[in-house]
Amino acid sequence: MNITLFYHSILSDWNHGNAHFLRGVVRELEERGHRVAVYEPENGWSLQNLVEGYGEEKLEELQQYYPGIRTNFYNLDSLDLDAVLKEADLVLVHEWNEHELVKRIGAHRAQTGHYKLLFHDTHHRAVTAREAMANYDLTHYDGVLAFGQVIRDLYLQENWTRKAWTWHEAADTSVFYPHERKDYIGDLIWIGNWGDEERTAELHEFLINPVKELGLKARIYGVRYPDHARQALAEAGIEYGGWLPNYKAAEEFAKYKVTVHVPRRPYVEALPGIPTIRPFEAMACGIPLISSPWQDAEQLFTPGKDFLVARTGEEMIDQLKLILNTPFKAKEVAGHGLQTIRSRHTCAHRVNELEQVCEELGISSSKIFPTPKEQVLHER
Template sequence: MNITLFYHSILSDWNHGNAHFLRGIVRELEERGHQVSVYEPKDGWSLQNLVEGYGKEKLDELSAYYPNVNTNFYTLDTLDLDTVLQDADLVLVHEWNEHELVKRVGEHRAKGGDYKLIFHDTHHRAVTARDSMAQYDLTHYDGVLAFGQKIRDLYLQEGWTEKAWTWHEAADTSVFYPHDREEHEGDLIWIGNWGDEERTAELHEFLINPVKELGLKAKIYGVRYPDHARKALADAGIEYGGWLPNYKAPEEFAKYKVTVHVPRRPYVEALPGIPTIRPFEALACGIPLISSPWDDAENLFTPGKDFLVAQNGEEMKEHLQIVLQSPEKAKSLAAHGLQTIRNRHTCAHRVDELEKVCEELGIATQKIYLTQKEQVLHEQ
């Protein structure tokens, strides 16, 4: 298939978790012989912050991990959809795009575009910013890919689309895999952005306070940490590492004995079943994981075996002590979580699901699935 993707950015993962999953999906699609073109807005906020804070050389570093990841920059006033979509079989438009772009692509499809058109939602705004999401004009779209059953159902209930599929994020195991290390540099690592005060109390209860009270050697990576957050980290003796390129995370996980997951409040309260990308990636790296409470309503994992769940701060301390003091328990937990990712939650699994959606939409099977001979020719 010729596939065109409109996303905020594939180059930058500065406060932009969608890039994690997108890179893995693009790589997997291309390895199967599909032709993929990514379009992102020129001077998008994530890329701007990355370049301003860390320099353009970070983009060169990215190419070492993702040598075939490329993008096309556009501006809305010069975007020529007739040219861009001329040979497309499938077009995905991400919800983190301007309303105008979403509408224009839909109108192009309505005027005779010979491709299938899908909207892709990977955020909680369908619940927390419903008015804004309702303004997206999906009239001429074939359906919606939603990264959780709850969001999928919402699109159907609100009448925003007639078709929707659940398409969870997953780990890009070409980059996220265990890195062997004989000795650890510390006890606990956490990789995550502070956000918009959506989990401030939770971060104190399940991360900062346990580390402080147990006297652990810990390091935290992420962006948008306000002064009060940095002060709290310093008071707890936690090293703050700032932004970490996503593709460097596996190397950092290998330096520590345990990590934790602290989901944002909208996911816990209104969107059960959506873990976001971080747990997938941590488990893929073979590091023991302890999570604050969230409802695995879609049975993606086996809580208690893939990861431990702490109902409160005291229980988080207990779980941390168990994992840190029992190498066998830590090893068993990590192994179970890793196997679950490999069995069910890789980007390859998600491309399998996407190809099934393409079948349902009526794209010719010879375009979706290359023959063995075609695959060999592609690899050559």
């Protein structure tokens, strides 16, 4: 297939967790013989912050982990959809796009009709900012890919779309995999952004306070940490590492003994079954994971085996003690989580699901299942 993706950015993962998944999906699609073109806006917010804070050399470093990764920059005023979508078979438009772009692509689909068009939602705004999401004009879209069943169901209940599929995020195991462990440099690592005060109390209860109570050597990476957050980390003896390029996370996980997952409040309260991408990636790296409570309504994992659960701050302290003081238990939990990811939750699995959606939409099998480039070369 010729596949065109409109996303906020594929180059930058600065406060942009969807880039993690997108990169893995693009690579998997290309390895299967599909032609993929990614379009992102000029001067996108995430990319601007990345370059201003860390320099363009980070874009060169990205190529070491994703050789050949590329994008196309567009300006909404001059974007020529006739040219961009001339040969497209499938077009995916992410929810982190301008309403005008979403509407224009839908109108183009109505005029031409030669490709299938899907809207891709990977955020909680359908629940927490319903009016803003309702303003997206999906009239001429063939359906929605939603990263959880509760979001999928909402699109159908609100009549925002006629068709919707659940399409969870997953781990890009070409980058997220267990690295050789040599000497640990600390006990606990946490990678995540502070954000919009959506989980401040939870971060104190399940991360900062337990580290302080146990006197652990810990390091936290992420962006958008206000002064009061950095002060709390310092008082707990936690080293703040700032922004970490997503592709370096696996290397950092290998230096620590345990990590935790602290979901944002909207996911806990209104979005059961959606863990976000962080725990997928941590388990893919083979590090033991302990999570604060979230309801695994879609049975993606086996809580207690793939990861341990701490319902309170006191339980988090107990679970951290168990992992840090019992090597066989740490190995057992890490191994179980890793196996679950490899068997069910990789970008390859998600591309399989996307191909099934394409079949349902009526795209020809010869386009959905092309001969991979490697096979063509081998047969020659």
